[in-house]
Amino acid sequence: MRLGSGTFAAGCVVIEVLGVALFLRGFFPAPVFSGAERQAESPAPEPSAGASSNWTELPPPLFSKVVILLIDALRDDFVFGSKGVKFMPYTTYLVEKGSSLSFVAEAKPPTVTMPRIKALLTGSLPGFIDVVRNLNSPTLMEDNVITRAKAAGKRIIFYGDETWVKLFPKHFVEYDGTTSFFVSDYTEVDNNVTRHLDKVLKRQDWDMLILHYLGLDHIGHISGPSSPLVGHKLSEMDSILMKIHTALLAEERDPLLPSLLVLCGDHGMSEAGGHGASSMEEVNTALVLVSSAFERKPGDVRHPTRVQQTDLAATLSIGLGLPIPKSNTGGLMFPVVEGRPMREQLRFLHLNTVQLSKLLQENVPSYNKEPGFEQFKVSERSHRNWIRLYLEENNSEVVFNLGAKVRRQYLDALRTLKLSLSRRAAQYDVYSMAVGTVLVLEALVLLLLSVPQALSSRAELDVPLLSPVCSLLFYLLLLALAALHVVVCTAADSSCYLCSLPWLAAGGVMTLIAALLCAGMSALTRVFAGGKCLSQVELAFQNPPQSTSRWSELDLLSFLGTVGHVLSLGASSFIEEEHQTWYFLVNTLCLALCHQIYRKCLLGDDCAPQHCPHTGEEFDGVAVALQGKRAGPEGWELSRAPADPSSLEALRGSERWMVLASPWLVLACCRLLRSLNQTGVQWAHRPDLGHWLTSSDHKAELSVLAALSLTMIFVLVQKRCSLTSKVAMAFGLLGIYCYRAAIGNVLFPWQQDNKDISKGITEARFVYVFVLGILFTGAKDLLKSQIIAADFTARTVGLWEIHSGLVLLATLLLRPHNLPVLVLSLAIQTIMAQFIWRPLRHDVAEVTVMHYWFGQAFFYFQGNSNSIATVDISAGFVGLDAYMEIPAMFLTAFATYSGPVLWASHLVNFLTSEASSGSALSHACFCYALICSIPVSVYIILVTSLRYHLFIWSVFSPKLLYEGMHLLITAAVCIFFTAMDQTNTKS
Amino acid sequence: MDWPLSDTSFCIATQENTMKDTDIKKLLYTHLLCIFSIILSIFIPSFFLENFSILETHLTWLCICSVSVTAVNLVLYLVVKPNVSSKRSSLSYKVTRFLKCCIYFLTSCFFFHVIFVLYGAPLIELALETFSLAVILSTFTTIPCLCLLGPNFKAWLRIFSRNGVTSIWENSLQITTISSFVGIWLGAFPIPLDWGRPWQEWPISCTLGATFGYVAGLVISPLWIYWNRKKLTYKNN
Numbered sequence A: 001m002r003l004g005s006g007t008f009a010a011g012c013v014v015i016e017v018l019g020v021a022l023f024l025r026g027f028f029p030a031p032v033f034s035g036a037e038r039q040a041e042s043p044a045p046e047p048s049a050g051a052s053s054n055w056t057e058l059p060p061p062l063f064s065k066v067v068i069l070l071i072d073a074l075r076d077d078f079v080f081g082s083k084g085v086k087f088m089p090y091t092t093y094l095v096e097k098g099s100s101l102s103f104v105a106e107a108k109p110p111t112v113t114m115p116r117i118k119a120l121l122t123g124s125l126p127g128f129i130d131v132v133r134n135l136n137s138p139t140l141m142e143d144n145v146i147t148r149a150k151a152a153g154k155r156i157i158f159y160g161d162e163t164w165v166k167l168f169p170k171h172f173v174e175y176d177g178t179t180s181f182f183v184s185d186y187t188e189v190d191n192n193v194t195r196h197l198d199k200v201l202k203r204q205d206w207d208m209l210i211l212h213y214l215g216l217d218h219i220g221h222i223s224g225p226s227s228p229l230v231g232h233k234l235s236e237m238d239s240i241l242m243k244i245h246t247a248l249l250a251e252e253r254d255p256l257l258p259s260l261l262v263l264c265g266d267h268g269m270s271e272a273g274g275h276g277a278s279s280m281e282e283v284n285t286a287l288v289l290v291s292s293a294f295e296r297k298p299g300d301v302r303h304p305t306r307v308q309q310t311d312l313a314a315t316l317s318i319g320l321g322l323p324i325p326k327s328n329t330g331g332l333m334f335p336v337v338e339g340r341p342m343r344e345q346l347r348f349l350h351l352n353t354v355q356l357s358k359l360l361q362e363n364v365p366s367y368n369k370e371p372g373f374e375q376f377k378v379s380e381r382s383h384r385n386w387i388r389l390y391l392e393e394n395n396s397e398v399v400f401n402l403g404a405k406v407r408r409q410y411l412d413a414l415r416t417l418k419l420s421l422s423r424r425a426a427q428y429d430v431y432s433m434a435v436g437t438v439l440v441l442e443a444l445v446l447l448l449l450s451v452p453q454a455l456s457s458r459a460e461l462d463v464p465l466l467s468p469v470c471s472l473l474f475y476l477l478l479l480a481l482a483a484l485h486v487v488v489c490t491a492a493d494s495s496c497y498l499c500s501l502p503w504l505a506a507g508g509v510m511t512l513i514a515a516l517l518c519a520g521m522s523a524l525t526r527v528f529a530g531g532k533c534l535s536q537v538e539l540a541f542q543n544p545p546q547s548t549s550r551w552s553e554l555d556l557l558s559f560l561g562t563v564g565h566v567l568s569l570g571a572s573s574f575i576e577e578e579h580q581t582w583y584f585l586v587n588t589l590c591l592a593l594c595h596q597i598y599r600k601c602l603l604g605d606d607c608a609p610q611h612c613p614h615t616g617e618e619f620d621g622v623a624v625a626l627q628g629k630r631a632g633p634e635g636w637e638l639s640r641a642p643a644d645p646s647s648l649e650a651l652r653g654s655e656r657w658m659v660l661a662s663p664w665l666v667l668a669c670c671r672l673l674r675s676l677n678q679t680g681v682q683w684a685h686r687p688d689l690g691h692w693l694t695s696s697d698h699k700a701e702l703s704v705l706a707a708l709s710l711t712m713i714f715v716l717v718q719k720r721c722s723l724t725s726k727v728a729m730a731f732g733l734l735g736i737y738c739y740r741a742a743i744g745n746v747l748f749p750w751q752q753d754n755k756d757i758s759k760g761i762t763e764a765r766f767v768y769v770f771v772l773g774i775l776f777t778g779a780k781d782l783l784k785s786q787i788i789a790a791d792f793t794a795r796t797v798g799l800w801e802i803h804s805g806l807v808l809l810a811t812l813l814l815r816p817h818n819l820p821v822l823v824l825s826l827a828i829q830t831i832m833a834q835f836i837w838r839p840l841r842h843d844v845a846e847v848t849v850m851h852y853w854f855g856q857a858f859f860y861f862q863g864n865s866n867s868i869a870t871v872d873i874s875a876g877f878v879g880l881d882a883y884m885e886i887p888a889m890f891l892t893a894f895a896t897y898s899g900p901v902l903w904a905s906h907l908v909n910f911l912t913s914e915a916s917s918g919s920a921l922s923h924a925c926f927c928y929a930l931i932c933s934i935p936v937s938v939y940i941i942l943v944t945s946l947r948y949h950l951f952i953w954s955v956f957s958p959k960l961l962y963e964g965m966h967l968l969i970t971a972a973v974c975i976f977f978t979a980m981d982q983t984n985t986k987s
Numbered sequence B: 001m002d003w004p005l006s007d008t009s010f011c012i013a014t015q016e017n018t019m020k021d022t023d024i025k026k027l028l029y030t031h032l033l034c035i036f037s038i039i040l041s042i043f044i045p046s047f048f049l050e051n052f053s054i055l056e057t058h059l060t061w062l063c064i065c066s067v068s069v070t071a072v073n074l075v076l077y078l079v080v081k082p083n084v085s086s087k088r089s090s091l092s093y094k095v096t097r098f099l100k101c102c103i104y105f106l107t108s109c110f111f112f113h114v115i116f117v118l119y120g121a122p123l124i125e126l127a128l129e130t131f132s133l134a135v136i137l138s139t140f141t142t143i144p145c146l147c148l149l150g151p152n153f154k155a156w157l158r159i160f161s162r163n164g165v166t167s168i169w170e171n172s173l174q175i176t177t178i179s180s181f182v183g184i185w186l187g188a189f190p191i192p193l194d195w196g197r198p199w200q201e202w203p204i205s206c207t208l209g210a211t212f213g214y215v216a217g218l219v220i221s222p223l224w225i226y227w228n229r230k231k232l233t234y235k236n237n
């Protein structure tokens, strides 16, 4: 089957989108959480068979005061092992002989502080999805112990890691957050916490005190767990524990309502000193509960038992007399309530199982068949019977024994429920991830292998689809994949997304993988065969061309830039500051262009690679794609420009000066835009023009700027539009100003102050009408050019009108202080097209790469970054009076990616208006697809290997979402390209 | 165009080779002297100045390094004279030429400063640091160009285009200059990393990058020329 290279590339990108979607589904498994809104819901009453029991409200708290002493990276053997015996004598005494309960709490990966704090307090296993759910604030929205305690009127004091203050900004009556930014400091961070201790322990005005010590974790990061510093730190922590414990004991007046001291760690410490992954050392943390309620008889030896970290939330809730958080997946640590009367014990267990089974009902459609749910029903029934018995005859041996039986049933039910919930909870679905990665990589390899063919002057390639489908290899592969699928899905504890798909869909995916693999194989053999034949041709010529002459600086730069950018994605700081990479690359690109221009203009030097003799040397695919020399001169040059090499010298005076000045103009524009929005992390706090403009004191300046920008947009866009769309554009831009004035961003000169702010729905819809009108006119012109063959001007006008329609939409959606971004983007496009690409006759691949780079840079100029927090959600509400999911998502995505989209649409315009060769568009489409899919594919592999990295949730995952979205946009762009190309070939 | 070469007997092959060899030797020695001057600028001042270190008193080091490299370059130029222009060596001509060179040097400093600002260096704060970076880069690139080619912008452009080199000296100039630029370019990479090291401060990593690049160019260029001495033929225009 013969396909145009554009169509082929679009197909590959669509397959990649599929693969990335599958990967994302595996990487961000749907977490177990309660979707029910938080409402005043009465607690589950005690089950009763008759009407006699009316214990409906929550049981009273078991503890009056709670102190949580969270020591970051407190591994279990730091307390229970030899180190604990040596350096923590008081704690060891408490663990071995005192009134305490000790546990080894198992943390789930990622063993990183913030998710672990969430797990401790919500009892759920936080997935990435809750980062997405509360887009704009890092505040913990999920139901948790702290929020419940605050609602119950408890006064909470917090000292320690700043993360808590971010998670609970309004919950503490008093707090002092210390940043964990300087990992090299391990004394100051802890002294900052300890200095409050003496004062606070003397006071009576709190119910809950939370201390988070970071020093131990920092020591681990600096010198590892076996360093002598660890011992010092542990002794310090031991003395702090002693201080708190003695203070609590001294204050305890009511022996019935003792206080509770919780010593715990958020995660462990690996032998190298870090954490984040899932080794035993990182997962096992110490957990010691100290309270006089846990008094033991002499000779009672308690060994630390294993629990889940998530169990603490339920235990704390019960201990404080609070409702259990809704998304909790943990179970009550039973020894805590063992000393209470039987009726209370059963009540606590009942509350916990009811909550867990509710969560199961919400998350599992077939919850009735779950063994845990059945066990819960059985134990509830026997509980009911027991209550009747209990109320009828008090204090008998029989009642107690029956109660113990019910308790056992409850504990079993609890264990089974916990198991089935935690199995569904956040863990990487490696199978789906692997299948997605394979799909993406196959598509990429296919793209790379078909570079020589796709960039040939015919821009067509043979896609061997039919023959592999009939080949034996294909069926063997399919069989092997099916077998693999069955084995994986029938394995003991699989909760893979692919397995939950219907068989037909999974089979389709397998077929796709096998077919792509076969196609890749045949492409590979063809390349090898072709390479051999070409090298023979070369030998025959006896004239190996100098390989250096084939690479102009620009090609080298685009190759190195692409490679460098892809490599930089492995470092979290470079992801956070990715805008710097693009600004740097674009600047360097401009300087390289400048060098090229000056050389050509002043020296008449023309070693432009277009004129090198064309030979079929075999290359690494990317290199060829980037420089695209294979096509030879005739397919590549953008004609129109004068053909002789010294064309630049023939330019008229003023134009010549413009050519010389244009790179500097572009550079100046970029510098201006750069100071408009500070993004990223490290320098985000620096003052920028954007903040200055949006502050309410500078509304007049912002209005002037907006008006000026709108005028400039009109001036830059109108010259190539038809009259109708010119008028529509003018009205549309006017409407945008009215819209911004209506919602109070800008002022009219006659308007004194913002008295009535509306949502501006009428104005926005007025603009939408014109956007649609312009797009429609453009489409009409395109269709006209198809019907009347060779109507070239109608075609370019139509494309430009579509471009200007998109510009108008972006103008409406972007915030007013970002309008200069659009103006300068249009200006740079005009300058580059007029004075750089046209006179210098860059080839299609170079022009495409430059468009892509500028598109990326403009993505960040708009103020975007790789953190979810910078997505401007307000764009999704423009012109909508209620939240409508699909339009809002489309508008937000368009506003966010308007930079890359507008540059891509300019690429179509430029190539159609310039290139003589009909294959330019499909070449550009191929290059665009290739250059966009390389970073995504590499990033997927990087993320998979870094999935236990410290910053996986905070840095790498948001970037993964951005990359996925970018690939989706690229697919749309490629399809648009192909459609334009199709109309081109038809006309 | 006025850059006649000192050798006019390039056509005779054997002589050409020996000329080349002696030239390469000369080149190597001059470059070693330049490297030596940079090393000295690191160690000598600590005997005279208190608390001198590259990172803490960076600007002082920059000044010293820049001055010493300039001085060594000028001295070497006067001693070695890779391209003597025999004609028109009157005093007034020399003076105007010298003044022109100074103007060119200053212009290049400002030019580099502008480029750094375009690359994202802060506009107002740290202007002194940015300017000193521009000075050190000019020292590594403009001064050798001025010494070898004189104030002639077209000749400079010619050197940095393909096949535009006409002698070993120009070839080495091309290599050292490009490697200084590449060094400063690469030196900007560690700035966004969150390691919090003192050398990540603006502009220390860039100056270090430029210095390493320059030194690397000084080392590489004689070796490269020696390695390719058979293939290198220079058009004598």
Ligand SMILES: [Zn+2]
Binding pocket: A072, A073, A112, A113, A217, A266, A267
């Ligand atoms: Zn931690």
Ligand SMILES: [Zn+2]
Binding pocket: A073, A217, A218, A221, A275
């Ligand atoms: Zn840590």
